Amino acid sequence: MRRLNGNILTPQGWVYGSIGFGERITDITGDMLAAESDSGDLILPGFVDLHIHGGGGMDIMQGGNAGEVVSLMHASHGTTSFLATTMTAPTEDIAKALKDLHCIYPKRVANGARMLGVHLEGPYINSGKLGAQPNYARSGVMAEVNAYHEIIPIRLVTVAPELVGHQQLIEQLVRQGIKVQLGHTLGSYEDGVDAMQHGATSFTHLFNAMTGLHHREPGMVGAALAHAEFSEIIPDLLHVHPGAIRTALRCIPHLYCVTDSTAAAGMPDGNYQLGRHTVTKCLGGVRLPDGTLAGSTLTMDQALRNLVSLGLTVADASNRLSANPMRYLGVTDRGTLAKENWADIVVLNRQLQLKAVFVEGEAIDLADA
Numbered sequence: 457m458r459r460l461n462g463n464i465l466t467p468q469g470w471v472y473g474s475i476g477f478g479e480r481i482t483d484i485t486g487d488m489l490a491a492e493s494d495s496g497d498l499i500l501p502g503f504v505d506l507h508i509h510g511g512g513g514m515d516i517m518q519g520g521n522a523g524e525v526v527s528l529m530h531a532s533h534g535t536t537s538f539l540a541t542t543m544t545a546p547t548e549d550i551a552k553a554l555k556d557l558h559c560i561y562p563k564r565v566a567n568g569a570r571m572l573g574v575h576l577e578g579p580y581i582n583s584g585k586l587g588a589q590p591n592y593a594r595s596g597v598m599a600e601v602n603a604y605h606e607i608i609p610i611r612l613v614t615v616a617p618e619l620v621g622h623q624q625l626i627e628q629l630v631r632q633g634i635k636v637q638l639g640h641t642l643g644s645y646e647d648g649v650d651a652m653q654h655g656a657t658s659f660t661h662l663f664n665a666m667t668g669l670h671h672r673e674p675g676m677v678g679a680a681l682a683h684a685e686f687s688e689i690i691p692d693l694l695h696v697h698p699g700a701i702r703t704a705l706r707c708i709p710h711l712y713c714v715t716d717s718t719a720a721a722g723m724p725d726g727n728y729q730l731g732r733h734t735v736t737k738c739l740g741g742v743r744l745p746d747g748t749l750a751g752s753t754l755t756m757d758q759a760l761r762n763l764v765s766l767g768l769t770v771a772d773a774s775n776r777l778s779a780n781p782m783r784y785l786g787v788t789d790r791g792t793l794a795k796e797n798w799a800d801i802v803v804l805n806r807q808l809q810l811k812a813v814f815v816e817g818e819a820i821d822l823a824d825a
């Protein structure tokens with residue numbers, strides 16, 4: 457059993473006291489506070505990232521031990537659970553990448569984050585809004601998703617709703633308990649609203665790779681801002697202007713943050729793989745040769761600091777990185793610090809630098825953080 461002392465963020469608010477845990481949290485004791493005290497460490501739920509392509513020099517689509525490398529790298533930055541995210545690719549490439557993820561699923565790799573399943577960010581997207589996705593976009597059929605799901609659990613699928621057959625696909629995915637996000641789309645405001653009526657519940661990297669907001673053509677962004685309860689957004693302050701992030705925060709109650717991180721995360725400047733693309737990390741970003749943003753180098757501990765720099769409280773920022781994504785997935789025993797929840801915990805100093813990370817009670821090595 458372990459015990460930590462400090463400012464503990466619980467679903468009811470801050471507690472200044474102690475938290476005991478093994479694999480799961482056994483107790484939280486102390487005094488309730490209106491806000492965190494001026495002294496003591498900050499003890500927060502572990503970060504949850506529903507959109508990770510890579511890290512530590514490896515891309516999920518490379519297969520082999522890529523999943524293990526990605527899990528270890530992101531755990532060292534406070535991510536305690538995640539969805540491994542694929543790229544748009546031929547069927548056989550996706551299937552191979554999924555098979556190779558069995559190195560970290562269902563058994564979690566020691567010193568790594570817990571992989572909860574897979575986010576298919578394609579291939580069911582619009583070829584006119586690829587962003588950094590390779591051009592293997594196509595309309596989706598449920599039989600293909602089922603084949604992937606037999607390999608490893610598919611928890612989330614990004615879909616361009618305007619493609620032929622995708623209204624039916626969205627309904628089928630939702631009936632099977634798979635979450636649907638709208639993204640990489642040329643769809644209209646009306647397409648977005650219709651997709652939500654058929655079961656889509658979130659948006660993939662809001663503002664990026666979708667039709668923008670105009671006062672006479674609200675676009676997919678307008679549908680999200682007007683109607684969504686949930687959406688992911690990349691808070692690296694490069695993909696989305698701080699003003700647009702603030703707009704989304706006011707409009708979407710349970711906005712949550714993702715890294716959309718690539719193999720370049722945690723690595724020096726240079727060339728890396730992103731699916732079948734070669735991308736270049738330089739000047740804090742990752743780009744294709746034509747300058748198109750190609751994922752990010754963001755880690756979740758930096759995402760927290762970025763959100764606080766925009767004026768969010770630590771508690772609000774933490775919820776965007778932990779509680780909200782788990783609420784979206786429908787997971788109730790992770791993402792918050794409460795008795796009997798998994799002991800996924802991050803400890804930060806007053807400068808919001810990581811001091812410790814625990815995944816299911818295991819202390820994670822931060823030597824490379």
